[in-house]
Amino acid sequence: MNINRLILPCAVFITLALFCAAPAQEKKLDKIRLGGGSASATQMTMWLAKEGNYYEKHGLDAETISIPGSSLALQAMLAGELPIIQLGGAASIQANFSGADTVIIATIVRKFLFSIFARPGIDRMEDLRGKVFGATRFGTLSDLASRFALRAYGIEPERDITMVQTGGPAETVTAMAAGKVHAAAITPPATLQARKVKLKELLDMSKLDAEYHINGVVTTRRFLKTNEDVVRRFLRAYIEGAARAQKDKNFALKAMAKYFRTDDREILEESYNAVVKSNFAIPPYPSISGIASLLQGLEKQNPKAKGAKPEDFSDSRLIRELDQSGFVKAVLSER
Numbered sequence: 559m560n561i562n563r564l565i566l567p568c569a570v571f572i573t574l575a576l577f578c579a580a581p582a583q584e585k586k587l588d589k590i591r592l593g594g595g596s597a598s599a600t601q602m603t604m605w606l607a608k609e610g611n612y613y614e615k616h617g618l619d620a621e622t623i624s625i626p627g628s629s630l631a632l633q634a635m636l637a638g639e640l641p642i643i644q645l646g647g648a649a650s651i652q653a654n655f656s657g658a659d660t661v662i663i664a665t666i667v668r669k670f671l672f673s674i675f676a677r678p679g680i681d682r683m684e685d686l687r688g689k690v691f692g693a694t695r696f697g698t699l700s701d702l703a704s705r706f707a708l709r710a711y712g713i714e715p716e717r718d719i720t721m722v723q724t725g726g727p728a729e730t731v732t733a734m735a736a737g738k739v740h741a742a743a744i745t746p747p748a749t750l751q752a753r754k755v756k757l758k759e760l761l762d763m764s765k766l767d768a769e770y771h772i773n774g775v776v777t778t779r780r781f782l783k784t785n786e787d788v789v790r791r792f793l794r795a796y797i798e799g800a801a802r803a804q805k806d807k808n809f810a811l812k813a814m815a816k817y818f819r820t821d822d823r824e825i826l827e828e829s830y831n832a833v834v835k836s837n838f839a840i841p842p843y844p845s846i847s848g849i850a851s852l853l854q855g856l857e858k859q860n861p862k863a864k865g866a867k868p869e870d871f872s873d874s875r876l877i878r879e880l881d882q883s884g885f886v887k888a889v890l891s892e893r
Contacts, residue, residue: 585617586619587614587617587618587619588617588618588619588788588791589618589619589620589621590618590619590620590621590641590642590788590792591620591621591623591639591640591641592604592620592621592622592623592640592642592643592644592792593622593623593624593625593631593634593635593640593642593643593644594622594623594624594625594631594643594644595624595625595626595627595628595631595644595645595646596624596626597624597814597817597818597819598745598829599671599746599814599829599830599832599833599834600646600666600667600671600745600772600773600833601644601773602803602810602813602814602817602833602834603644603666603773603796603799603800603803603838604622604644604796604799605622605799605813605816605817606799606800606802606803606809606810606813607620607795607796607798607799607800608620608622608799609799609809609812609813609816610798610799610802610809612794612795612796612798612799612802613792613795615795615798616791616792616794616795617791618788618791618792618795620792620795623640624817625640625643628645628646628647628649629649631643631644631645631649632645632649632650632653632658632660632776635660635776635777635778636653636658636660636778641777641778641781641785642775642776642777642781642789642792643775643776643777644773644774644775644776645773645774645775645776646667646699646771646772646773646774647698647699647702647771647772647852648702648852648855648856650662650776650871651849651852651853651856651863651871652856652860654871655860655862655863658778659778659779659780660776660777660778660779660871661776661777661778661779661782661871661872661873662771662774662775662776662844662849662871662872662873663774663775663776663777663782663789663793663844663872663873663874663876663877664774664775664793664796664842664843664844664877665771665772665773665774665839665842665843665844665845665848666773666774666775666796666800666838666839666840666842667772667773667774667833667837667838667839668769668770668771668772668837668839668845668848669763669764669766669768669769669770669772669837670703670706670707670763670764670766670768670770670772671745671746671763671764671772671832671833671837672700672703672704672707672743672744672745672763673743673744673745673749673752673759673760673761673762673763674704674707674741674742674743674759674760674761674763675731675734675741675742675743675744675749675752675757675758675759675760676734676740676741676757676758676760677734677737677740677741677757677758678756678757678758680740680741680758680760681758681760682760683707683708683711683713683760683761684711684712684713686708686711686713686718686719686740686741686760687713687718687719688718688719689719689720689740689741690719690720690722690738690739690740691704691708691715691719691720691721691722691739691740691741691742692721692722692723692724692730692733692734692738692739692741692742693721693722693723693724693742693743694723694724694725694726694727694729694730695723695725696721696723699772700730700742700743700744700745701721702855703743703763703770704721704742704743705855706763706768706770706851706855707743707761707763707766710766710768722739724738724739724742727744727745727748728748728751730742730744730748731744731748731751731752731755731757734752734755734757735755735757741760743763745832746828746829746831746832746833747824747825747826747828747829749828749832750824750825750828764832764836764837768847768851769845769847769848769851770845770848770851770852771844771845771848771849771851771852772848774842774844774845775792775793775796775842777789779873782873786876789876790876790879790880793876793877793880794880794885796842797840797841797842797880797885797886797889798889800834800838800840800842801840801889801890801892803834803838804834804835804838804840805892807830807835810830810834811823811826811827811830814826814829814830814834840886840889840890841877841880841881841886842877843874843877843878843881844872844873844874844877846868846869846872847868849868849871849872850868853866853868
């Protein structure tokens with residue numbers, strides 16, 4: 559037997575095998591920069607996808623950047639520095655009114671996660687008439703949520719109470735405890751602090767029959783059109799991160815501890831139970847009724863909001879595609 563006759567075919571076979579395997583080994587991840595607000599439970603989905611390595615799973619080399627303030631995140635997106643951002647409230651709509659081509663492609667939190675707390679002696683929402691009500695800053699989600707809740711109980715913020723700015727959530731609780739304000743809307747984990755100083759919860763706004771675009775994903779129509787597959791893969795990772803967090807509490811708490819920069823178990827548990835476990839909406843369809851609520855809240859500030867169609871500010875096509883394809887069902891069935 560001529561050994562050269564055996565060696566040559568084997569060498570050719572090995573060479574061909576290595577050549578065919580090379581493209582898979584050399585396939586590079588698509589780089590993308592993502593932006594989100596300061597670490598909070600409602601903002602966690604983008605970071606959960608990062609901690610679970612879901613971006614890499616779907617072919618993305620994602621750099622996730624925390625940006626305090628929605629206006630800064632929007633500026634970075636419109637400048638092309640962060641093509642996809644996690645954003646809540648009316649910022650995307652206001653930018654759209656100013657000529658930007660912003661579009662909401664997902665809503666992960668669509669319920670008000672604020673609770674109205676008050677000083678002892680105030681037992682009902684109706685008792686707030688004539689009182690001093692605190693909001694972190696005018697124009698913020700805290701302010702909008704407060705006005706929404708008050709109006710739901712027939713209290714007109716401009717007439718029936720005195721609205722004041724209180725600073726951050728911790729400062730708001732301190733102001734109530736000191737008697738500087740009678741009530742305020744706060745979110746977890748400040749709710750934990752409020753209970754410890756014997757303030758009374760008058761209303762859990764997540765139980766209201768109302769939707770709001772609290773937090774989700776925003777991009778530009780231009781980027782969506784030219785990079786549709788990148789956006790699709792981002793949403794796959796985003797959904798998997800959220801679903802993993804709901805079914806794997808330890809994973810979620812570990813990620814939250816990292817981005818919150820705290821090991822306080824009470825704070826982490828309060829945030830997880832009130833937001834991640836109970837109020838992550840999967841699949842995260844853009845909330846049309848939530849956008850309608852945003853538009854209604856903007857009518858006094860911007861005449862363009864009156865009569866505007868909520869559908870014009872969102873695009874649910876990719877979430878619908880992932881839902882109808884069975885992807886979302888498969889992810890949820892892994893719970």
